[in-house]
Amino acid sequence: MxxxxxxxxxxxxxxxxxxxxxxxxxxxxxxxxxxxxxxxxxxxxxxxxxxxxxxxxxxxxxxxxxxxxxxxxxxxxxxGFIDTHIHYPQTDIIASPSPGLLHWLDTYTFPEERRFSEPSYARAVADFFTDELLRNGTTSALVWSTVHATSADALFAASEARNLRMITGKVMMDRNCPDFLRDTAETGARDSADLLSRWHNKGRLAYAITPRFAPTSSEAQLAACGELARAHPDAFIQTHVAENRDEVKWVAELFPDARSYLDVYDRYGLLRPGAFYGHAIYLDPDDRRRLADSGAAVAHCPTSNLFLGSGFYDFHQSDAHRLNVTLATDVGGGTSFSMFRTMNAAHKVARMGGYHLTALRMFYLATRAAAEAMGWADRIGSFDVGCExxxxxxxxxxxxxxxxxxxxxxxxxxxxxxxxxxxxxxxxxxxxxxxxxxxxxxxxxxxxxxxxxxxxxxxxxxxxxxxxxxxxxxxx
Known part of the structure; x- marks a missing residue:
């Protein structure tokens, strides 16, 4: 038409x-x-x-x-492409060798994220990061900062200067992480609420409540995330779920009363439209049904899953449950800012599961699908009249x-x-x-x-x- x-x-x-x-x-x-x-x-x-x-x-x-x-x-x-899961503080550790996720976090990620307590360092990386996104055709993204409020401030400021429609939030983690990156349930919620009041819906910017993943948040902190989510129903939520088998086992040990890894988040009101779950590889049918019913979305990160040996996303099951799936680079576990290279990996991951992922669908996942999952289909992701x-x-x-x-x-x-x-x-x-x-x-x-x-x-x-x-x- x-x-x-x-x-x-x-x-x-x-x-x-x-x-x-x-x-x-x-x-x-x-x-x-x-x-x-x-x-x-x-x-x-x-x-x-x-x-x-x-x-x-x-x-x-x-x-x-x-x-x-x-x-x-x-x-x-x-x-413009929309990346639904990317860590800007990991820009400078992209392509760092590691035998697996937890080793990679301890050896490269956490030491690098420590540096983002310094505002000038955070802004320098944020400026490079946003320029690199644009160079690769990505005009909107759901971005991870660090535990430091200064890191989120830096990314928001860099995005505002470029008039980008971007989302980020400070990471919340109060256990199972280095002391130098640890907040508390109280300080994490307070800093998040302060950032939310200053940046959410300011111009083309929005805030994401960001518990890193269940193992690094106590039950008190997850409850605080749920309270923030209820107080701010239009805020985004981003976290990780079921990325690899060792992580799934660890969550089962830490939360013995939960039915599954996904259920941990569900118990605290963190499954809803506008919530994005990175990876979502090891889910059972009940998890997929609940994820679909909630309106939350999956951020499929194929280059990261291959690089860290995490596993293959199941497109057959994803389609069967009509999950809201989107594409994401997951830099720096992901190995490229390019959505083309992400599509390349996504196609091959799907083929390993006997699924043919067409190019038409990959372009859809990188544009309108992401916008719809964000609730922003009237703003970005297509050429509908009135869109930006x-x-x-x-x-x-x-x-x-x-x-x-x-x-x-x-x-x-x-x-x-x-x-x-x-x-x-x-x-x-x-x-x-x-x-x-x-x-x-x-x-x-x-x-x-x-x-x-x-x-x-x-x-x-x-x-x-x-x-x-x-x-x-x-x-x-």
């Missing part, structure tokens, strides 16, 4: 981004009409929000006379190999799959945040900007466009 523009208002700045336009309406795994795609499309942005999306030829006559055209023909334009104009431009000729494979792609699935299997940050040609390219903020040129209204009829496309006709009759 082509969206149409309301009557033009010349006092409002309008940009028209022309190219191949793709976004998702629902999960393509279960719906043949799960996405919209326009080979020669237009994305109309007014004052930082989506005003229309559709065929360029249809929209061109309706555009304001002073609209600015930015020409990305031959490139694919999709909503966070989107990325993907270059099918980014590398010689990708260009060669793209030239042979006969369907949209093949092109997306080539991006997922062969792509990395080099595929990201431009990143737009609220309708402005990141490069514009630095005085760089963006695309092929033309400071005039576009012609009413589509003119000649780039030479390579004809090699990738995507069977439009099958793509409403």
């Amino acid at each position: 082509t969206s149409t523009l309301p009557p033009s208002n010349s006092t409002r700045a309008t940009r028209v981004i022309r190219g191949r336009i793709l976004h998702f309406l629902r999960d393509p795994q279960f719906h043949d009409d799960g996405y919209e795609y326009w080979e020669d499309g237009a994305l109309v942005v007014t004052d930082g929000r989506i005003a229309a999306a559709g065929n360029y030829a249809t929209l061109a006559p309706t555009l304001p006379a002073d609209a600015e055209l930015i020409d990305h023909r031959g490139k694919l334009i999709v909503p 104009a966070d989107f990325i431009v993907l270059d099918p000729d980014a590398t010689p190999l990708i260009a060669r494979r793209s030239s042979r792609s006969e369907t949209l699935e093949e092109q997306l799959f080539a991006f997922a299997m062969l792509g990395d940050d080099r595929v990201i040609e431009d990143v737009y945040v609220m309708g402005k390219a990141v490069g514009e903020r630095e005085g760089e040129s963006v695309g092929k900007a033309v400071d005039k209204a576009p012609d009413n009829a589509p003119d000649n496309a780039p030479d390579n466009a004809g090699a990738r006709e995507y069977g439009l009759s099958a793509m409403s």
